[in-house]
Amino acid sequence: MKLDISHMRYMTADDFKVLQAVEQGSKNHEIVPTTLIHQLSGMRSMSGTNRSISDLAKLKLISKVRNAKYDGYRLTYNGIDYLAFHSMLNRNTVYSIGGSIGVGKESDIYKVSDKNGVEKVMKIHRLGRTSFHTVRNNRDYLKKNSKNGVNWMVLSRLAANKEYQFITMLYAKGFKVPEPFDNSRHVIIMELIRGFPMRRLRKHKNLPELYNNLMKFIVKLGCSGLIHCDFNEFNIMIKDESEIDPNDPTDVGFVVIDFPQSISIQHKDAEYYFKRDVDCIRRFFKKKLKYEPKDDPSMLDTDGFGDGYRYAYPDFHRDIERTDNLDELVQASGYSKKHPGDRYLEDAMEDMRNTEEEQEDDQENDEEDGEDVTEDDEDDNDEYYYSESEEEDSEEEYDSQEEENERIIEALSSGVGNLKMDKMGNYILED
Known part of the structure; x- marks a missing residue:
């Protein structure tokens, strides 16, 4: 979807109160009742709430659902974009937003700057794009199994938060990852890497050194308790020559990005994803x-991989020996003690990993059939665009939720005593 925040300057404080109320009500309502929006916003008059709702709907920050049995709205991706940017503007981590510098399978990348003019990168998670072969199955699974209305917008928020935790921890531990600056909802602000994706690399002044350090990164990450799960030429940035610090022996000229799919080495498929x-x-x-280096038994050095070392590439059982517990600290997928809400994100990420495996198999089959992949084809395959149209949900899928909504509205109107508010600010009915 196209990012457009041109109307943010015209929005009032009341508009953001109402927009935040819709977001808060969406945590346990597929369609947030207008009465509930008014209650959560803290607005004094209902007329003021209705006026803000009308303005937000015109800007497509919220939308009214067709065939709904009651008056209600739900948040759109434009709406959550506005809320995220508003929060980061208040924290002074973002001052201006530039143009798009990349469109990925599950995210959009933009160049931004702070109030001091320092350029940064803004990554907006957009899970659920139609480029995924399994997106419909994912949606069906979430509808059938989620009692809290978990959807792709919620998963985008979870994925961004999880990735921010990953890179914050890894950066603090000295891993070659972008420096993280801020996270709000489904958006991450991080360091701008001046370079290019490794997929464009065709020559290098020291290929054995680059190969060795990439393999050592995988092993070091594994010994710390994590597996990247998408470690390939698309998620490795090669820094410009001028950006490499000659006085820093640890600066080997690459930075690894994209961590929301990372798993623990305790994951049941850890060995498979490590090998992949x-x-x-x-x-x-x-x-x-x-x-293509080969194993060399004549070499005794096992601290690296490739030319000059004993082994050509890492092996999970031979080289992974836990030295840290980062998977526990960030509650990575596969680690035994996780937050209950993470299971929805893990299911979606599992489907994404499987989808990437299918795409790799298709690419290998095409190459075996003699189909040449040109540079232009690679650029096309690197970007996955999607349609904004969504399927209309049937009334049956809303019946149970609508019944609860109607009971809450009735309780709000009558002032009955069994209406309570949980720690998250959501209305619940006590039996």
């Missing part, structure tokens, strides 16, 4: 850079 990360790097170096 390793194989992605080996395949790219072999096909695009014509570099």
Whole structure:
């Protein structure tokens, strides 16, 4: 979807109160009743609430659902965009927003700057795009199994929060990842890496060193308790020569991005995803850079991989020995003690990992059939666009939720005593 925040300057404090009320009510309502929006917003008059609702609907920040049995609204992606930017503007982490610098499978990337003019990167998570073969199955699964109205907007928020936790912890531990600055809802602000994706790399002054350090990154991450799960040429940035610090021996010229799918080494499929990360790097170096090291038993050095070392590439059982508990600290997927809400995100991420595996298999089959992949084709495959149209939900899927909504509205109107508010600010009816 296209990012458009041009109307934010004209919005009032009351408009944001009402918009936040819709967001808060969406936590346990697919369609938030107008009466509930008024209660959560804290507005004095209902007429003021209705006026703000009308203005927000015109800007497509909230939408009214067709065939609903009661008057209500739900938040749109434009609406959650406005809320995220408003929060970051108040924290002075963002001052201006530039143009798009990338469109990925599940995110949009924009260049932004703070009030001091420092350029940064803004990543907006957009889970649920139609580029995924399994998106409809994901939606059906969430509708059938979620009691709290979990949807792709909620999952986008969870994914952004999880990735922010990952890169914050990894950056503090000295891993080559972008420096994180802020997180609000489904948006992350991080360091701007001046360089290019490794998929465009065709020559390098020291391929063995680059290969070795990439493999050591996978192993170091694994020994710390995590597996990237999407470690490939699309998620590795090669820094410009001028950006490499000659006085820093640890600056090897690459930065790893995109961590929301990372899992714990305790995950049941940890070995499989570890091997897949390793194989992605080996395949790219072999096909695009014509570099394919072999095991060399004559070498005794096992602190690295490739030319000059004993082993050509890492092995999960041989090289992974836990030295840290980052998976526990960030509650990574597969770790035994997790927040209950994370299971929805994990299910969606699992489908994404499976989808990427299918895409890799398709690409390998195409190459085996003799189909050449040109540079232009790679650029096309790197960007996944989607349609904004969504399927209309049937009335049956709303019956149970609507019944609860009607009971809450009746309780609000009559002032009955069994209407309570939980810690999250959501209305609940006590039996």
